[in-house]
Amino acid sequence: MIGYKYGANRVIEPEGVLPQTAFKISNDTNISDNEILIDVQALNIDSASFTQIEKAQNGDVEKIKKYIMDIVELRGKMHNPVTGSGGMLIGTVEKIGKNLLKKTNINIGDKIATLVSLTLTPLKIYRIKKIYKDIDRVEIDGKAVLFESGLYVKLPSDLSENLALAVLDVAGAPAQTSKLVKPGDSVLILGAFGKSGVLCAYEAKKRVGPTGKVVGLVASEKDKESLIKTGFCNEVILANAVKPLEVLSKALEANNGKEFDISINCVNVENTEMSTILPLRDEGIAYFFSMATSFTKATLGAEGVGKDVKLYMGNGYTKGHAEIALQEIRESKILREIFEKRYA
Amino acid sequence: MIGYKYGANRVIEPEGVLPQTAFKISNDTNISDNEILIDVQALNIDSASFTQIEKAQNGDVEKIKKYIMDIVELRGKMHNPVTGSGGMLIGTVEKIGKNLLKKTNINIGDKIATLVSLTLTPLKIYRIKKIYKDIDRVEIDGKAVLFESGLYVKLPSDLSENLALAVLDVAGAPAQTSKLVKPGDSVLILGAFGKSGVLCAYEAKKRVGPTGKVVGLVASEKDKESLIKTGFCNEVILANAVKPLEVLSKALEANNGKEFDISINCVNVENTEMSTILPLRDEGIAYFFSMATSFTKATLGAEGVGKDVKLYMGNGYTKGHAEIALQEIRESKILREIFEKRYA
Numbered sequence A, B: 001m002i003g004y005k006y007g008a009n010r011v012i013e014p015e016g017v018l019p020q021t022a023f024k025i026s027n028d029t030n031i032s033d034n035e036i037l038i039d040v041q042a043l044n045i046d047s048a049s050f051t052q053i054e055k056a057q058n059g060d061v062e063k064i065k066k067y068i069m070d071i072v073e074l075r076g077k078m079h080n081p082v083t084g085s086g087g088m089l090i091g092t093v094e095k096i097g098k099n100l101l102k103k104t105n106i107n108i109g110d111k112i113a114t115l116v117s118l119t120l121t122p123l124k125i126y127r128i129k130k131i132y133k134d135i136d137r138v139e140i141d142g143k144a145v146l147f148e149s150g151l152y153v154k155l156p157s158d159l160s161e162n163l164a165l166a167v168l169d170v171a172g173a174p175a176q177t178s179k180l181v182k183p184g185d186s187v188l189i190l191g192a193f194g195k196s197g198v199l200c201a202y203e204a205k206k207r208v209g210p211t212g213k214v215v216g217l218v219a220s221e222k223d224k225e226s227l228i229k230t231g232f233c234n235e236v237i238l239a240n241a242v243k244p245l246e247v248l249s250k251a252l253e254a255n256n257g258k259e260f261d262i263s264i265n266c267v268n269v270e271n272t273e274m275s276t277i278l279p280l281r282d283e284g285i286a287y288f289f290s291m292a293t294s295f296t297k298a299t300l301g302a303e304g305v306g307k308d309v310k311l312y313m314g315n316g317y318t319k320g321h322a323e324i325a326l327q328e329i330r331e332s333k334i335l336r337e338i339f340e341k342r343y344a
Helices: A002-006 A047-056 A061-075 A161-169 A172-180 A195-208 A221-230 A244-254 A273-277 A295-304 A321-331 A333-343 B002-006 B047-056 B061-075 B161-169 B172-180 B195-208 B221-230 B244-254 B273-277 B295-304 B321-331 B333-343
Strands: A011-013 A036-045 A087-096 A111-114 A123-132 A137-146 A152-154 A186-190 A213-218 A235-238 A260-265 A280-288 A310-313 B011-013 B036-045 B087-096 B111-114 B123-132 B137-146 B152-154 B186-190 B213-218 B235-238 B260-265 B280-288 B310-313
Touching (some): A036 A047, A047 A061, A061 A123, A111 A161, A161 A321, A172 A260, A186 A273, A195 A213, A195 A321, A195 A333, A213 A221, A221 A235, A221 A333, A235 A244, A244 A273, A260 A273, A295 A310, A295 B310, A310 B295, A321 A333, B036 B047, B061 B123, B087 B137, B087 B161, B111 B161, B172 B260, B172 B280, B172 B321, B186 B195, B195 B213, B195 B260, B195 B321, B213 B244, B221 B235, B221 B333, B235 B244, B244 B273, B273 B280
Parallel strands (some): A186 A213, A186 A260, A213 A235, A280 A310, B186 B213, B186 B260, B213 B235
Antiparallel strands (some): A087 A111, A111 A152, A123 A137, A310 B310, B036 B087, B111 B152, B123 B137
C-alpha cells in the first residue's frame, strides 16, 4: 500500500494526512514490515522548540520533563504544538521490518541518527533520564519508529557524536550549495558564520574556484574577524540583514559594484527576504535556508521591486546530504575546529 | 542615490527599510525626478483584504469607506494591517519625473494599471466615489506615485478594463509556467480551473507539446466537466488538495503510474504543500503560486518524506509577464470566454 511508505498507516487524526501534518500518530512499537524500530538514546530537540519549553516552564527541569512526556503522550511524537517544530534523535537499531532487510544498509545494533524531523517520528518515552539545557538534548529510555521513506545515517566512528549531530542538523544547506554553485559564480552568504552559513561558505568557496567570488555577511565585528581568518570568503562585510539598502550597498561594493549570481540566506531572523533579493542580478537565484523566511514577504517583495529572480526554498534533503556535510568536516581542519569548539 | 529607485526616500517609519516593509510612507504628491504621478481612478483591493474589511464593518458601505480612508491616512498606502495585503490600481499618468522621460514608454494621459502591490504604493485619497463589493473595487478621487522600479502596464484597447485587470492580477503564474515547462514534460496543476490555474494549464499544454502531458486537479464535478471541455489538460482529476495520499494516487494513475516532472500549485487554501510535493519524480520541480503556501510546511515536509525535489516560490514578476498573460487571452477564444464570463 502506497501510504505505508510515508507512514500514513500511523496517522490517528485527522484522517487522510501524513504523519507530520497529523495531530496524533500511533507510537505502537509493534512495527510493520516496512518500518524500523529504534531503541532511543537521546532526542536533540529543535532549538526553537526547546527554548519555548524552557521559558514556559521557567527553566524548571522537572517541569520540562513532564511537559515533554505530556506532548509525546498526547501526540505520539515530540511535535511542539506552539513552535510546530521537532528535532532529531539518536539510538540503536533494534528491529528491521522484513520488507526492508534487503533495501537498507544498516544492521541490528547499529547506532544511527534520524534525519527526518521528530514532528513525524512515532515516539514512546518510558523515562527521561537527563536534560542538557545548554545543547537542547534530552536523554531517554524509549522507542521510535522509522518509515520506509525515513532518512537516517549511521553515526561515523571518526567524529564525536555531538560534532556529527551538529553537522547533520544542517546538512541540507551545504549539500544544496554544492549542487547549485558553479565555477565563476559570485555568491553572497547572509549569516555566513552561523552553523549552516559557515558550511555553505566553505562549500561555495570550493565551487566558485579562482574566477568566482564569495562574499560573507555577518552581524558582529567579532564574527567578521573570525570569518576572515577562515579564508572561506573573498570578502566579509558587516551589515544588519534586516536593512536591505545597507546590505545592498555594502554587498555590491564588496563585489566591485556588480550584482550577484546567487545569494544564500542562513540568517535565522525575520525580515531578511529583501536583503537576499535586492543584491541579485537579473535571473539570479535567491536560496532561502532560514526557517524564518516568509513566503509572502519573499514573493510580494520581489514583485514589488520588479526583480526577475528565482526564489528557492531550501529543501532540507538532497541525495547524499549527510555524506557531503560530514565530508566537509573531515577535509577542512578549520571547519572541524570551529564545530568542535562550538558543539563538541 | 540607489535607494530612490526603490522608493526608500518615501519611507517615514521604521528607518532603513523599503516601502513595503514600512509601516508609514509619504504620500506627498510633489514627485521626485524618478517618480511618476498617477491620477487614480480605482483601486482593486486584494480579495483577502477586502473580505476582511467587509466583515469587520458588517458590510456597511459608509463604514468600509471610512476604514479605507483611515488606513491610507495613517500609513500613506492602502496596506491592510490585518491581512498584510494590498491590491493594484488603475489611473491616468499625470506627471513623469524628468529622469524617467527617456526611460519609460508611457506618456502623460495614458491609462495604466500598476503591477506592484498597493502595500508599497504611495496613495492619497481625496474622496471615495463608489464601492463595488462583488468585485472588490473602490472608485476614488486620488493620486498615487510609482517609483523607478515600479511596474505598470498600459491598459490594452482591445480588452475590457475588468478583463485586463483580472488577467494582470495573476500574470506572473502563466508567464513563469511558459518559461519553466519544456516539451515532453509531465505537469500536474493543482487548482487548474481557478483564475491563475486555468492560465497555467493553457500555457503548460502549449509548452509540453504532443509528447508531454498536463494533468489538472480540481475540487468539484462541475469544474471537472468545464475544464475537460477547454481541452487544456490531457487528463482532469477530481481530488481534495489537502489530502496528499488521495492526490498522489489519483495523479499518478492519470499519468500512467509515473511521477511528474513539474507540479504547479494554484490552490489558495492552506495545507496543500505535500499534495504538490509527493507526486513529483526525483529532482522534479514544485512551483508554488498559492499565497497560502507555508515555507516551513514545504521545506520540512519534503525533508520529512525524503523527496529530493526543487521547491520554487512563484515570483509575481518576470520579464514580459503582463504581455505574456494578455497574449494568452487574445490567442485563445476559450480562455477569453471563461474570463469574460467570470470577470468582465
